[in-house]
Each structure stands twice: as structure tokens, then as C-alpha cells.
Amino acid sequence: MTKHLLKTTAATAGIILGLAAAGTAWAQDAVNLRMTIWSANEAHLAMFNEIAEGFKATHPNVSVTFEPLPFDSYTTTLTTQIAGGNPPDLAWILETTAADFVNSGALAPLTDAFAATEGYDLADVSEKATALWTKDGQLYAYPFSTSPFAIFANNDVLKAAGAKTPAELIAAGEWTWDNAFASAATVGQSGKTGLVVRDFKFQTWQNLASIWNGWGAAPWSADGKTCTFTEPAMVDALTAIHKAIFTDKAMPGPGEDIDFFAGETGMTITQISRASLLPKENPFDWDLVPLPAGPAGEYSVVGQAGVGAFAKGANKDVAVEFLGYMTNAENSKKLAQFFPPARASLLNAETLASTNPLLSPEQIENVVISGIANGTVLPGHTNFAQIQQTIRAGLDSLWVPEADVAAVLANVCSSVSPLLAR
Amino acid sequence: MSQPTQAPHKPPFWTIARRDAAAGYIFIAPQLIGIITFVLVPLGLVFWYSLHEWNVLAASFNFVGAANYQMLLADPNLPQVLIASAIFSAGLVILNMSLALLLAVLLDQKLKGMVVFRTLFFSPVVVSLVAWTIVWSFLLQNNGGINGMLAMLGIEGPNWLRTPTTAMISVVVVQVFKNVGLNMILFLAALQGVPKELYEAARVDGASGFKQFRRITLPMISPTILLTSIITIVGSLQVFAQIAVLTQGGPGMTTTVLVYYLYQQAFQFHFFGYGSTLSILLFVIVAVLTFVQWQLRKRIVFYEN
Numbered sequence: 001m002t003k004h005l006l007k008t009t010a011a012t013a014g015i016i017l018g019l020a021a022a023g024t025a026w027a028q029d030a031v032n033l034r035m036t037i038w039s040a041n042e043a044h045l046a047m048f049n050e051i052a053e054g055f056k057a058t059h060p061n062v063s064v065t066f067e068p069l070p071f072d073s074y075t076t077t078l079t080t081q082i083a084g085g086n087p088p089d090l091a092w093i094l095e096t097t098a099a100d101f102v103n104s105g106a107l108a109p110l111t112d113a114f115a116a117t118e119g120y121d122l123a124d125v126s127e128k129a130t131a132l133w134t135k136d137g138q139l140y141a142y143p144f145s146t147s148p149f150a151i152f153a154n155n156d157v158l159k160a161a162g163a164k165t166p167a168e169l170i171a172a173g174e175w176t177w178d179n180a181f182a183s184a185a186t187v188g189q190s191g192k193t194g195l196v197v198r199d200f201k202f203q204t205w206q207n208l209a210s211i212w213n214g215w216g217a218a219p220w221s222a223d224g225k226t227c228t229f230t231e232p233a234m235v236d237a238l239t240a241i242h243k244a245i246f247t248d249k250a251m252p253g254p255g256e257d258i259d260f261f262a263g264e265t266g267m268t269i270t271q272i273s274r275a276s277l278l279p280k281e282n283p284f285d286w287d288l289v290p291l292p293a294g295p296a297g298e299y300s301v302v303g304q305a306g307v308g309a310f311a312k313g314a315n316k317d318v319a320v321e322f323l324g325y326m327t328n329a330e331n332s333k334k335l336a337q338f339f340p341p342a343r344a345s346l347l348n349a350e351t352l353a354s355t356n357p358l359l360s361p362e363q364i365e366n367v368v369i370s371g372i373a374n375g376t377v378l379p380g381h382t383n384f385a386q387i388q389q390t391i392r393a394g395l396d397s398l399w400v401p402e403a404d405v406a407a408v409l410a411n412v413c414s415s416v417s418p419l420l421a422r
Numbered sequence: 423m424s425q426p427t428q429a430p431h432k433p434p435f436w437t438i439a440r441r442d443a444a445a446g447y448i449f450i451a452p453q454l455i456g457i458i459t460f461v462l463v464p465l466g467l468v469f470w471y472s473l474h475e476w477n478v479l480a481a482s483f484n485f486v487g488a489a490n491y492q493m494l495l496a497d498p499n500l501p502q503v504l505i506a507s508a509i510f511s512a513g514l515v516i517l518n519m520s521l522a523l524l525l526a527v528l529l530d531q532k533l534k535g536m537v538v539f540r541t542l543f544f545s546p547v548v549v550s551l552v553a554w555t556i557v558w559s560f561l562l563q564n565n566g567g568i569n570g571m572l573a574m575l576g577i578e579g580p581n582w583l584r585t586p587t588t589a590m591i592s593v594v595v596v597q598v599f600k601n602v603g604l605n606m607i608l609f610l611a612a613l614q615g616v617p618k619e620l621y622e623a624a625r626v627d628g629a630s631g632f633k634q635f636r637r638i639t640l641p642m643i644s645p646t647i648l649l650t651s652i653i654t655i656v657g658s659l660q661v662f663a664q665i666a667v668l669t670q671g672g673p674g675m676t677t678t679v680l681v682y683y684l685y686q687q688a689f690q691f692h693f694f695g696y697g698s699t700l701s702i703l704l705f706v707i708v709a710v711l712t713f714v715q716w717q718l719r720k721r722i723v724f725y726e727n
Contacts, residue, residue, distance in 0.1 A: 100479060385692070389690065
């Protein structure tokens, strides 16, 4: 009885194993690529699926699945997948973690593969846009989204409070941070909220680069080795921000979560792709303007997202090939519907107007095109997460009314310097 | 006529003892497999990882021996983290146990509607931890519900989650309110198990209410006090969701407790080796505390038999 059972089991196992082996043989040619993304927007997914279908025309055995992950925990989830031995074939990468991914050797080099792709024309992509994603002359991820920071204004709220609108200040040639903060303060003192740096929440301090770049300030030196929070430009910029928050009530304080697009706020700094959040019902009189000039003159800041292929993936070559197809000149036009492109040939009012129907020609010219062409990318660094967290902890003592700005920044530098020097 | 040859007697394989043993193993198998798969193997792996430098992105996994443990001893943040953990645990245990005992004594009365109160105080225990914490995060915001109520009374409330002291108090209180019902029920069960004749005898001897509580109730429920204190301390060292939702370890590092710190190291900074080392430290702390408490039971816990 027992023996019989054993035999049956062995036979069954043999059949299953045989089938499995045969199954592998049959499936050898079919390739299923997986790309992690942080957008769950159905229009985005539809466009990606359309691009993947197009790739199938020349590669009938390749299918691509797009896996949306929550934005807040995106990098954590992605690295956990990698640590668990289940990395995706391709992944979107945030500008802040670009250095980690590019320098680690986790990503496959793209330059040669793109050069071999017919009609790709990598030179069309500006060097400024690819700098963050390049190491030793090799591109490791393609910057598919280069989205400038700009100011959305709610003219209804500004006018009701008796504040000057950005458009009025621009017309008068007075669009500076002094005047922008003054307008925001007028709104803030009227009981509404003046100016919100979106997603900053007193945690994501790197978003303040959209303000402090106007002072010519930066968190660290160009080579990333030295902390520059104690430089006069940074001290001045953060003093101005601190005053705007705690003295003038131009910006909401810590622990106040306010959404500009709910319609009760004068202005917000965010990326232009957020135009999709403007309310369709009960719309307010909104405007989109470039960032004001700071003491160091005019400037612009962009946020970037790249997409790369993992070097250790089983289907690396197909993944790189798909990336070349997805970001070629033709598909870049499709991507530009949602993600501001870094290709010079697409940076014209004609292309961008058809893809950004909400924006006026002037807004496209002044904010989008000049922003992308001149923008500095948000600060990034290898080991960014730890550096970000250390600076965040240090800056916490800045966000109280009686803070001594210079002293706090000296502390920030002393705690983060060892990490930068590493 | 020869006798049919009889096969020599072979003892059956399934003796009663073997059968019993097999049944026993089958019964404990689900639990045992669970513990091996989800506790012992991961524990071994975490120790193994703690001896390595594991760079996930570069896919490097190099044996570094005790380097992570040396880093642990030299970590400038660790004292702060351990102090935050100790403050959190001490605050939580003291507040949770005393409040639970107080509620249990109050609810151990034979009055109408007591069941309703017991249910009310217990209900947070069954609410999803994250949902509970998110609601509190709205209440504790600077312009949130609590400061709104204080403003109606003419008091300007602090910015609860952004000031070091109030941030710690907030996470402790949110956690106490969440779990105090569980300890309350355990205490209530223990209180109802105290023989009534002891109180009668004490009353005859003229003992006051407080004296009865001190001399009869406390000793009689001391086994439960030990149990709940172990559960509460171990639970307090594992606090994570409240910190992640309410303060993210801030302001500064004042609420960065050990579990949150190891989460940051492993999953945010991608130092999986060092994160594993921190979790070994947590394991040792929990093991030592539990052992000490278990030893103390001989001295302070009263058993009827």
C-alpha cells in the first residue's frame, strides 16, 4: 500500500516535472518585461500600453506590464523588490535618487544601444537634462520628464485680499521674491493662506530649492563633498523663508496641510504637470507664472524623472531595446502629452500647445520652454535618503518662531558633513 | 503432512507509542512550521545579514565580520535613539498599566450599563492601527481638532507633533488609548477571579477600601500584572506605525525609536546589513527585559498554590 502510494507520487511528480520542463521550453521565446512606475493615472497607463503594443509589431514575443507603486514609498518598494531578488526589468527613477542608481552599477548603459536605434538622435536631448543620469559619458537612464517649477496663482483670492497679482507685478517689471512674499503676506494676514510650497510639508526640504536658487544658494558644493548651508546665500534665503512663515504669515507654518487647488490659497509653487489638478467645477481665476527673481537674478528649477533598465535582469537586452523604442523621437511626442520633454525638437509652442491645452501660448513660452531650457535640477546626491533625513532632522529646529537661523544651519552642516565627505 | 510454514512474527511498525508520537507531531506541525518559517529562519538570516555589507543596488553582498557591530557601537545617533525608545517605553508602560488598572477597577462594579462602558473602552483595540493613527494625526495638527477645542476654551494649544516634548507625549498617548482596553480586559478578568470571601474577611477585620486593594487585590492579580507588563513592554519596543504616520521620527530625532531607526537604515537608506545589526540589538534588548521580568516574578508575584 505504502509502496504503491510512493510509486504513484513519484510518477505524478515525474509527469509534473516533465510538463514544467516542457513548459519552460515552450515559453523560452516569450518575454514579459515589467516596468515599475509611480503614476496610477489611467491616461498615463493607456499611453504606455499603447507604446508597448507598438513594440509588439516588431517584437511579437515581447509584452510589457506597467506596475504602479505608491509615490510616497516608491524607492523603498523598488529597492525591496531588488533586495528580495525580484527586480523589475525597467523602472522610473526619481531625480533625488538618480545618483544612487546611476553610480551603483545597477542600471544598464544606454548610449550605445540608443545610438544603434534607427532615428533615435540622442543629441536632440539637451546635455543639461541628461547630466544627472550620465556617468563617464554613458547614459544610464533616460530623463523622460523634465518638469519646471512654477507658481500657480489664484487671482480671486489675491484680489479679494487686496494683494497684487503676479501678472500685475510682471507687467510692472517687479516680479521679485520680495514682492511675491509681500503679496502672500497680504493674503495670509487676511485669514487665508498666502503661498504654499507644494509637497514640502517641512519634510521635503529639497523642494525649497525652488525658492533658494533665487538667492544662488545650494545645499552642497558642486562636487557634493562640502556642506554649503552655512554660506551667506543660504543663510539669507532661509532667513527670508523663515520670516515669510513666522513673522509675515505669508506661508503656512509646520503641521498645516493646505492644498492650493482647493481654492483658498493665493499662490503655490509646484511643477506645471499639476495643472491637471485645477478644479473643473467652480473654477477660480488662475494664472501660471515663472518663479520670481531672487537677489541673484532670474532662475528656474526643474524636477526630473528618468527611466532605466536593470543591468542584472534576465531580459536586459530586450529591456534596453524597449527603452530605446519607448523614448525615440516619435514616442517622445506621445510622452510629451503628460511629461514635459527634454528633446529640443519638441520644445516648441506648437508641440506643447497641443499637449497642454490648459496653458496659454505665453505660459508655454515663459514657463515651460524657458524653464526646461534654463532650469537647474533639484539637488541630488549619492546616499540621498540618509542625507535628506539628516538635514531634515537638523532643519526641524529652524521651523519654530524664535529660531536662530545661522546657528541651526551650522548644526545642519556639522551633522551632514561626514555623510557628504564619504 | 507438513505444517504450513509461518512467517516469523514481525512487530508492527505502527506501535501505539509511535502512533501517538506521530499524531502529536502532526498536531503541532502547523504551529511548528509557522515558527520555523516565519521566526527561526528569518532570525538566523537576520544574524547572517548582520555580518555582511549588503548594497542592494550594486547587488554586492560582502562578508564584513563584526564591522556592522563596531559601527553600532560608534553610531553617533544610537544613544539618542535608545533614549527615545526608553522614554517611549517607560511612558507607555506606566500610563497604560495604571490607566488600565484604574479603568478595570472602575468597571468591576455591578451597575447597569457597565457592559456598554467596557465595550466602549475596548473598541479602539479592534480598530485598524493605521486608521486610528491617521485620525489622530488630523486631530493633533497645529490647526487640527484638539487645538480647535482648546481655542474655544481660550487656550492656545502647542504644535503637538512639531515640538519635541509634546510630540513624544502625543505618540505615547495615542498608543495608550489604542491598547489600554486590552490590558483593561485582562485586569478585569483577574479582578473577577479574586475570591470574594477574602474581602469579607478583611471587612470583618476592619480593613479600609484602600488597604483591601493594597493587601488583597494587588497581590491576587500580580500574575496578570506581570503578564500585561511583559506584553506592554515588548509591544512598546516594537512601535512603528504611530511614529511613521505621526512624526516620522521628528522633530529632530526626538521620536526616532529603535524600530523606526532600523526601518530607516534598512529600507530608506538601503543599509540592510546595518539594519539587521540593529534588529539583533532589538532582539537582545527584548530577550533580556523579558528574562529579567520573568526572574522578578518569583519575588513579587503571588501564587495561591
